[in-house]
Amino acid sequence: MAKLNMNPKKNPMPSQDPKVRAHNFSEVATGYSQETAMDEALRCLNCKAMPCSTGCPVGIHIPEFIAKIKEGDFEGAYQIISRTSSLPAVCGRVCPQETQCESKCVRGIKGEPVGIGRLERFVADWHNANCKDKPAVPPSNGHKVAIVGSGPSGLTCAGDLARKGYKVTVFEALHTAGGVLVYGIPEFRLPKAIVQKEVDNLKALGVDMETNIIIGKTLTIDELFEKGYEAVFVGSGAGLPNFMNIPGESLKGVYSANEFLTRSNLMKAYKDNPVTPIMKGGKVAVVGGGNVAMDAARTALRLGAEHVYIVYRRSMEELPARREEVEHAMEEGVDFRLLNNPVEIYGYNNPEDRRDPKNGFVTGMKCIKMELGAPDEKGRRRPVPVPGSEFDLEVNTVIIAIGTSPNPLIKSTTKGLEVNKRGGIIVEEGTGKTSREGVYAGGDAVTGAATVISAMGAGKTAAKAIDEYLSGK
């Protein structure tokens, strides 16, 4: 065994130069080489108590897979990860490791933690590039389970159940499987070919993917039971975008982040000669401070915007996006206007000519400066407007990224499925069980907008509960 690497710093992630990448949709981070991965693996102390694994929502046996990397057995490492994770190439890219596995790493006490996410990504990419063997389809146990939605929670739940021998069908409303991984997260953070590969891996395990089926419309949950499914997992994701309810939000050039990202990601409006249009260029303001806001801002830059603002009503300290995303956005030139809040969006209006084609397009946004007042119930200091501090930003596109409310289609067509005040499906902690027998739920449909990995954790929890429920039947 090679000597431990006691360098206090992680091996840096090779990345495209910010000035270059701000103008292309290729992946920002290019990934570790074999040598770098093996060197980084040598930083792992292989703690017996595996504190890192306790920080992983899907409980990957982290020191074990890293030990395989040290030996140069990358496929062995992949097999360890894939015992518990259905989407390693995705998680290695989009998980907030800094608040999960890596936050528990002993090496992080005096220096930087082991680059667990980077190693996971390396292993998954190595497997996808080098291993052509199809996984063995597990022997069937005769039970059928339906999964609603092919996002991270649904795919995880499907993978876990398929590995146990369940016949799993995933129903997806859109034309492509992947949910938010396909319509929401941009190509430069998560290439769609990688999502497709993970979906193909599940299909190879025997999972059926049915696209263009909207559960709650095309088929109801009750009809799924009539069709012989014995349990249903609802991972239908976040729903309709929230707006600010300020004047001007219906002007041309105002998007929800969902719409802007869907046009670019799912519908490929970022390509040359797209069939689905999107506003490109000009000056763009993105309202909000979450990961979705960062994705929208960085997408706008890559589409050719001359200037992109993030307008957020609190300060950098409260900004909810991942640090890494914020840093990437700043490096690429996104202009952060913190403690600012929009109050009105202006549009062009030619009173002389009602047919002027410029009429109704955004020309600017009025904002007001904010200061932080007393903490609210969550302990975050509440932003309050500074009287008389209004000012105008000259912009032609405004993207609203202030969250979503759950999709109404399933709750309105499923009797006895209880939802909370905000419309999120109510589930039992630790099982994902809903108020309807045999129906489980997880991900954003339950929690409202959250992270990919927490949705995967919920899918995993529900898979375990569904297995217990159906084995006891």
Place this chain on the structure above:
Amino acid sequence: MYKIVNKKSLNPTVTLMDIEAPFVAAKAEPGQFIILRVDADGERIPLTIAGYDREKGTVRIIFQIVGATTAKLNHKEAGDSIQDFAGPLGVPTHLDGLKKVCVVGGGVGCAIALPIAQKLHELGCEVTSVIGFRSKDLLILEDEFKACSKTLHVMTDDGSYGRHGNVCVPLNDAFAAGEKFDEVIAIGPLIMMKFVVAAVKPTGIPCTVSMNPIMIDGTGMCGGCRLTLNSDGKKVTKFACVDGPDFNGYEVDFDETMSRGSMYRDFEKHAYEETCNLFRK
């Protein structure tokens, strides 16, 4: 893939297709819509359902060739398949309990108005239909409307067929003659629906309109189809894909919707020309 089992040209710019989509056909109701993509990498477009055959498992769409995607769709023949066909989406038109209804259709909107008129007729409701077109050569579905309407008014803008004038003319005549309806249901170009609402308003008769804004996913995710309703003096944002496509015509902000609908006009015009050139080669 979804097979086109029947294709018929209704006039030079309007085509009818029956698409094999048993799941959609099993559930479809008048007023609902589907989302389709013609080919891989195609655009998602919403089309309101013009009919369905539950036994054959087919759904009828009638579309006007207005842009690149509808031009590509029109290029497909019976026996060909299209990539995606998802639905039924949206809330069905509320028809229960109506005894006497005036259905107003304009242009290709008649294709969507027809299943509503037919369903009302089936439910024993007395249907007056008003259908309007720019001119005689654009006329569609006259016989079908005749079969389900007690009274049918056919209008053309240029007077080349039926009565000369727009769809509001017979409506105003009927109101002047003291005719009462439980409801007026109008489907057609935004400007037509705006004028129908204005004509009906003095009578206080409920007036439902079917909105067809720009949509992407159509399932309640992107928010692109939002429109503003003026409801009891308050402005409310609604989404045509899950709250509609039918809305109370008195509440819809038509001017805003018309403006939003023109957002990509230049892009669409260019894409349409490119597509037409492609087919000419």
